[in-house]
Amino acid sequence: MKIRVDLNLSSCDNSYDILIESGILKNCINAAERRRNGNCSFEYEETAGILKSAGLKGRTFIITSETVNGLYGKDISAFLKEYGVKEEAIFVLPDGEKTKSLEYLSRIYDRLIEKKLERSDFIVAFGGGVIGDLAGFAAATYLRGIKFIQVPTTLLADVDSSVGGKTGIDHHAGKNLIGAFYQPKAVIIDVDLLKTLDKRELINGFAEVIKYGAVLDAELFAYLETNYEKIISFDKDSLIHIIQKSCSIKAAIVKEDEKEEGVRSVLNFGHSLGHAVEALYNYEGIKHGEAISIGMIFAAKLSKKLGLCFEDTVSKVKNLIKNSGLPADIPKFSPEQYLNAMKLDKKVNERQIKFVLIKEIGKFEFKKLDFDFIHDFLNETI
Ligand SMILES: NC(=O)c1ccc[n+]([C@@H]2O[C@H](COP(=O)([O-])OP(=O)(O)OC[C@H]3O[C@@H](n4cnc5c(N)ncnc54)[C@H](O)[C@@H]3O)[C@@H](O)[C@H]2O)c1
Known part of the structure; x- marks a missing residue:
């Protein structure tokens, strides 16, 4: 199922699609080949359409957490490859709220600069709300904003944090005190990822x-x-x-x-x-x-x-x-x-x-x- 977040204002169009299905990541395996043979699923077409309209053409920088990487790191890479997206790097951060901090944000900037990510490239926030908020804020601020997509992996991130463009980090004086409204280009929700939660x-x-x-x-x-x-x-x-x-x-x-x-x-x-x-x-x-x-x-x-x-x-x-x-x-x-x-x-x-x-x-x-x-x-x- 596809839901449109309609943010088409006179000054700019920040609209994007949310895709909600079961098995999006795993079902993509060999999907390109099946497509070539004219045997391709509805989900494949839908996902390909969403990624295309998100305008994701460059290299990807995946930001994720240790647990999610251990469980699905290979799947997200295979998924992106299947849709013709070039993976530049996967950056794995510790689990937990403490990661939503200036310290880890700074480490992300270091890696983005080291990898020479450009405005035409994009970030994939692959994890729960902590990763989504942090990676989204990195996307909002690096080079004054590069594209990003949300691939949430917790129920909280599926139903709330991945949608709506609130990004940010915590400060020792309070939660989410530093941040930006910055919308993703797409949200891909694979319900099967919740099985390991x-x-x-x-x-x-x-x-x-x-x-x-x-x-x-x-x-x-x-x-x-x-x-x-x-x-x-x-x-x-x-x-x-x-x-x-x-x-x-x-x-x-x-x-x-x-x-x-x-x-x-x-x-x-x-x-x-x-x-x-x-x-x-x-x-x-x-x-x-x-x-x-x-x-x-x-x-x-x-x-x-x-x-x-x-x-x-x-x-x-x-x-x-x-x-x-x-x-x-x-x-x-x-x-x-x-x-x-x-x-x-x-x-x-x-x-x-x-x-x-x-x-x-x-x-x-x-x-x-x-x-x-x-x-x-x-x-x-x-
Ligand atoms: N931006 C927003 O609008 C918004 C809204 C609500 C909450 N939030 C923020 O979201 C954060 C909380 O997010 P959360 O509850 O997703 O916590 P979280 O991101 O810390 O994830 C919880 C734990 O589950 C693990 N995990 C994630 N996906 C998994 C999977 N598929 N299988 C097994 N383990 C998995 C993570 O590694 C982590 O250890 C808070 O920082 C909160 O402020 C933001």
Whole structure:
């Protein structure tokens, strides 16, 4: 299935396609030969079309992580070769959030310069959200921008980080503090790559899907309530369904507001407290989706406190999160610690934090809340 991210503005066209299929990488083996014999699959034609319209003609510089390289390094190289793309180098980085840093970004620049990559060449971000964000930011900034494609390998990256052009790195003072909006030329999602994912990682990505359902799509939320067990047991068809739904929702939001000047911040549901949880854990021992799950429950309770929703909405969000094995309880840090961590977030001004709140499943509202009010509510909730 192909989804178009339509970003055709009067000044420039940043539109691109997302391809979602099972077996894209493996099925490409000998595809060129099959094509010559007139025996070629629909997926091959579709993939070839997407890569062609992405304008990828030069050399490729693949950026990936150790685990992904060990599992699929040969496959990504074979895939690109099959589609006539020349691989220049594969650059393998350590696993983990710590890699999304200035230090590793600098190492990427060194290699790109050493390999004399030019504007006509391109980067392939092959990995989870960490690699996607880091490689995307390298692409955004090297030579003032070279083309890149996303080939995500985690559920979180499939449904969220690979789409929409948010790229960046963390700073010791806070997460994603340095970055750029820079759209990929294509996103190639091979659902089969999820088979090797740790179950905890799969469930981590599931949190972002809950987010879409909770504030944007009641039908998707109901589907998740009924099918969460299948999904977290790696059922391919239901995974394809939720990835397609999530990418369509994200594509529509990004089309409306590419640079997060308005409605796109709805995708930050659960992130105000979630980012604070991650920071208080020093980005260790808790995953992004796990932290935003805690944040979503907090935001739902806050919504109820403000009279925006009823208890059943809070319970629905909480139950789905708990049932799917995500954490629901707010960790025992003090209200001051939470507030200080939240103040570093980009959604904060002088004395207020902009929260995404829930009115009922599938409906949201933005509200700026005073620090004092949030402090008191944290006191009540922790
Ligand atoms: N740009 C955005 O819009 C956006 C949105 C949400 C999250 N993010 C960012 O995404 C990051 C989290 O991404 P993540 O959850 O994908 O974590 P991750 O990139 O750290 O990947 C998790 C782990 O899974 C391994 N892995 C990846 N693919 C695998 C596979 N197919 N099989 C086995 N192991 C595999 C990785 O090597 C890593 O160890 C955070 O930095 C977060 O800020 C960005």
